[in-house]
Amino acid sequence: MNTKTLTKTLGLAVLGGLIAATGACSGSAGAGSDGQVTIQYWLWDDAQLPAYQQCADDFTQANPDITIQITQTAWTQYWTNLATQIAANAAPDVWVDHVSYYPQFVADKQIEDLQPYIDQDPGSLDFDQYVSNLAELWQVGDIRYGLPKDWDTIGLIVNRQAAADAGLTADDLANLTWNPTDGGSFEQAIAKLTIDQAGHRGDDPDFDKSKVAVYGFLPEWADGSQGQNLWGNLASSNGFTYADQNPFGTQFYYDSPALAATIDWMAELSNKGYAPQLDVQSSLSRLDVLKAGSGAMTSIGSFNQMLYQDTPDDYIFAPLPTGPQGRMSAINGLSNAMYAGGQHKDQAWQWIEYLASPACQDVVGDTGVIFPAVQEASDRSVAARAEVGLDAAIFLAYLDQPSGTFLIPIAEHGGEISQIIQDAIQSVGLHQTDAQTALTTANARVNALFN
Amino acid sequence: MTGWGKSRGAITDGLSQPVGPAPRPPRPLRRHRRGDGRVALIFIAPILVGFAVFYLYPTVRGLWWSFTDFSLIGQANFVGLDNYAAALRDFEFWNSMRVTLCYVILNVGSQTVLALLLATLMHRLTRSVILRTTLLLPWLVPNVTVGLVWLWLLDADLGFVNRLLGSMDLGPVGFFTNPSLGIMTVSLVNTWAYTGYNALLLYAGMLQIPPDLYESAAIDGAGEWKLFSRITLPLLRPVLALVLVVSLIGSFQIFDTVAVTTKGGPVNATRVIYYYIYQQAFTYFHLGYAATMAILLVLVLGVLTFVQLRLLRASESQLA
Numbered sequence: 001m002n003t004k005t006l007t008k009t010l011g012l013a014v015l016g017g018l019i020a021a022t023g024a025c026s027g028s029a030g031a032g033s034d035g036q037v038t039i040q041y042w043l044w045d046d047a048q049l050p051a052y053q054q055c056a057d058d059f060t061q062a063n064p065d066i067t068i069q070i071t072q073t074a075w076t077q078y079w080t081n082l083a084t085q086i087a088a089n090a091a092p093d094v095w096v097d098h099v100s101y102y103p104q105f106v107a108d109k110q111i112e113d114l115q116p117y118i119d120q121d122p123g124s125l126d127f128d129q130y131v132s133n134l135a136e137l138w139q140v141g142d143i144r145y146g147l148p149k150d151w152d153t154i155g156l157i158v159n160r161q162a163a164a165d166a167g168l169t170a171d172d173l174a175n176l177t178w179n180p181t182d183g184g185s186f187e188q189a190i191a192k193l194t195i196d197q198a199g200h201r202g203d204d205p206d207f208d209k210s211k212v213a214v215y216g217f218l219p220e221w222a223d224g225s226q227g228q229n230l231w232g233n234l235a236s237s238n239g240f241t242y243a244d245q246n247p248f249g250t251q252f253y254y255d256s257p258a259l260a261a262t263i264d265w266m267a268e269l270s271n272k273g274y275a276p277q278l279d280v281q282s283s284l285s286r287l288d289v290l291k292a293g294s295g296a297m298t299s300i301g302s303f304n305q306m307l308y309q310d311t312p313d314d315y316i317f318a319p320l321p322t323g324p325q326g327r328m329s330a331i332n333g334l335s336n337a338m339y340a341g342g343q344h345k346d347q348a349w350q351w352i353e354y355l356a357s358p359a360c361q362d363v364v365g366d367t368g369v370i371f372p373a374v375q376e377a378s379d380r381s382v383a384a385r386a387e388v389g390l391d392a393a394i395f396l397a398y399l400d401q402p403s404g405t406f407l408i409p410i411a412e413h414g415g416e417i418s419q420i421i422q423d424a425i426q427s428v429g430l431h432q433t434d435a436q437t438a439l440t441t442a443n444a445r446v447n448a449l450f451n
Numbered sequence: 452m453t454g455w456g457k458s459r460g461a462i463t464d465g466l467s468q469p470v471g472p473a474p475r476p477p478r479p480l481r482r483h484r485r486g487d488g489r490v491a492l493i494f495i496a497p498i499l500v501g502f503a504v505f506y507l508y509p510t511v512r513g514l515w516w517s518f519t520d521f522s523l524i525g526q527a528n529f530v531g532l533d534n535y536a537a538a539l540r541d542f543e544f545w546n547s548m549r550v551t552l553c554y555v556i557l558n559v560g561s562q563t564v565l566a567l568l569l570a571t572l573m574h575r576l577t578r579s580v581i582l583r584t585t586l587l588l589p590w591l592v593p594n595v596t597v598g599l600v601w602l603w604l605l606d607a608d609l610g611f612v613n614r615l616l617g618s619m620d621l622g623p624v625g626f627f628t629n630p631s632l633g634i635m636t637v638s639l640v641n642t643w644a645y646t647g648y649n650a651l652l653l654y655a656g657m658l659q660i661p662p663d664l665y666e667s668a669a670i671d672g673a674g675e676w677k678l679f680s681r682i683t684l685p686l687l688r689p690v691l692a693l694v695l696v697v698s699l700i701g702s703f704q705i706f707d708t709v710a711v712t713t714k715g716g717p718v719n720a721t722r723v724i725y726y727y728i729y730q731q732a733f734t735y736f737h738l739g740y741a742a743t744m745a746i747l748l749v750l751v752l753g754v755l756t757f758v759q760l761r762l763l764r765a766s767e768s769q770l771a
Contacts, residue, residue: 284608
């Protein structure tokens with residue numbers, strides 16, 4: 001073989017290899033030549049996947065020329081993946097959107113305004129069918145950045161045996177009160193649920209807080225700027241407001257004494273031995289620690305209740321305690337958003353409209369996994385949970401009372417605000433500083449982001 | 452830690468180079484032939500293309516972004532040196548650098564000392580292949596898995612280690628959650644993962660030292676410590692320098708263990724520079740600012756590598 005042939009052969013081999021390698025890595029997507037359209041749909045919750053696959057199958061049956069391809073990515077990678085896909089002009093046609101992240105996409109003009117599509121066929125969508133104004137979360141002026149998908153609130157989960165041993169009935173737990181000064185009957189219940197290694201309970205003078213066997217409460221310290229899992233709810237029931245307006249506030253009130261008192265109370269809970277100190281708190285989920293029996297009570301989102309469908313008798317579910325300003329829970333809504341750079345927007349709209357319709361929401365509701373945005377589908381979800389012995393009514397209790405729910409804040413710079421406030425609150429949990437000092441500094445940093 | 456694969460080629464360079472000047476380089480026997488250059492080009496084309504596409508182009512683009520307000524999505528506007536000025540004023544940036552430096556010192560220090568000890572033991576006591584392979588096992592486990600395994604083992608409440616401590620009436624210790632222990636735990640986890648690999652590199656270096664040196668020294672009555680300090684260590688210097696430089700660069704790139712175990716917390720106690728760059732780029736969508744910090748890190752690493760190589764005189768050897 002002479003040099004020239006060798007050169008050619010090698011060159012071809014290298015080229016062929018490279019082409020084969022790149023070909024094997026790239027995915028396949030897009031429309032076929034015969035008018036068939038594939039709509040990409042992204043969501044993060046694996047528990048919801050079967051329900052939405054059912055919706056997709058039903059939808060394709062009714063619209064044979066549109067196929068829905070669902071991609072599920074875990075929450076921790078979801079937003080990074082979505083952002084990089086958008087940067088590559090290859091984002092999914094429709095994705096499940098969250099209030100913490102959508103302002104950034106709005107600012108970058110990546111989400112399609114749905115109002116023109118709605119106006120094409122006025123009356124086809126009934127906005128009164130959704131729970132508690134959920135549709136308004138996604139509305140900025142006349143622009144609508146998504147249709148409601150589902151919603152959630154927060155409650156308490158208590159180990160049933162631990163509660164019985166502490167002499168607490170389900171009724172006691174459903175009627176707890178709280179204030180930041182002495183913690184109210186909520187703190188008394190936590191004290192009773194706490195046991196040291198010698199068997200003394202937290203309200204016993206002989207209680208040894210350095211040798212705790214079971215903690216009465218497991219607080220969430222890594223809770224961003226919203227405190228959705230505990231402090232946001234307690235602080236709100238103590239008169240705290242996050243910002244001058246919501247959505248899209250620009251002036252924040254994290255230096256409010258109502259919030260500082262709440263955080264100090266949480267830190268004090270650890271000092272009394274009723275909750276683990278932050279520096280020796282498990283890095284695993286609070287629900288894992290609860291299951292292991294080292295904690296007796298913690299807060300839980302309504303979206304997690306079905307984790308207990310096989311052991312409904314082991315736990316009591318209760319609403320959050322009533323604070324000085326009443327009983328309040330954060331309400332969070334999700335939506336389905338359309339990619340502004342998509343190739344098949346009309347078909348994507350058909351899919352979004354179907355997702356927001358009772359037809360799909362009832363299918364999702366019947367699984368009980370989440371509370372769909374349509375009121376009737378939510379009721380179906382509650383019924384599905386009741387069938388396996390789980391009391392979901394406690395998550396709906398807030399909706400009946402005026403200002404029983406508050407929207408978690410929606411703002412630009414969400415990622416940074418989240419880290420700044422979480423750092424400040426953790427520094428209180430670590431007893432490095434008091435809440436008022438930490439939050440005043442942090443609030444100044446947050447407000448500086450908007451100048 | 453990325454960049455480890457690169458060390459394999461480099462280590463042989465480090466060894467073959469110091470063989471010293473031959474008396475007179477023989478004239479090249481090959482006559483110059485047309486076409487050799489082209490064949491050679493084809494042989495290195497894959498790596499050259501890879502280098503251009505995956506290193507050169509991203510580096511140039513990253514450098515450009517560091518002068519813009521690019522947000523990953525949308526337009527990039529030129530902002531001059533604003534990002535650099537912001538980085539120098541950003542206390543989170545300096546905190547990340549400090550945390551990373553703590554990590555590097557703890558990690559490279561403990562890792563190198565242990566690896567040297569293990570390599571010497573392998574070299575002087577046993578040459579068992581099984582033992583050598585066993586040492587590599589932790590290095591073969593993916594880093595995310597290493598992180599998860601240790602996260603569970605060392606968990607403050609449910610971890611095996613703390614249960615063990617508890618049975619001895621000690622603890623609990625928040626290995627990952629205590630702000631003053633967090634970065635040390637992360638360092639030692641990676642020391643556990645990489646010591647075996649480093650030991651193997653050093654062991655390979657030790658094998659290059661002529662055995663007769665040890666024999667004659669032993670005849671002269673030198674003990675093991677003397678053999679180590681007077682023969683092994685000085686003659687190992689070029690390899691040691693290389694291992695140190697590669698460990699140092701790899702160590703600065705700590706990301707995965709932190710991302711899996713502590714996510715930078717509590718507060719910012721383990722927010723190493725790569726994690727902070729990642730947050731700026733993909734959580735806050737400040738890609739321009741993230742690129743700036745990456746460029747600053749490149750500068751720091753370049754200076755450190757240069758200083759280190761000079762101090763250890765890596766290109767000279769006493770084996771000549």
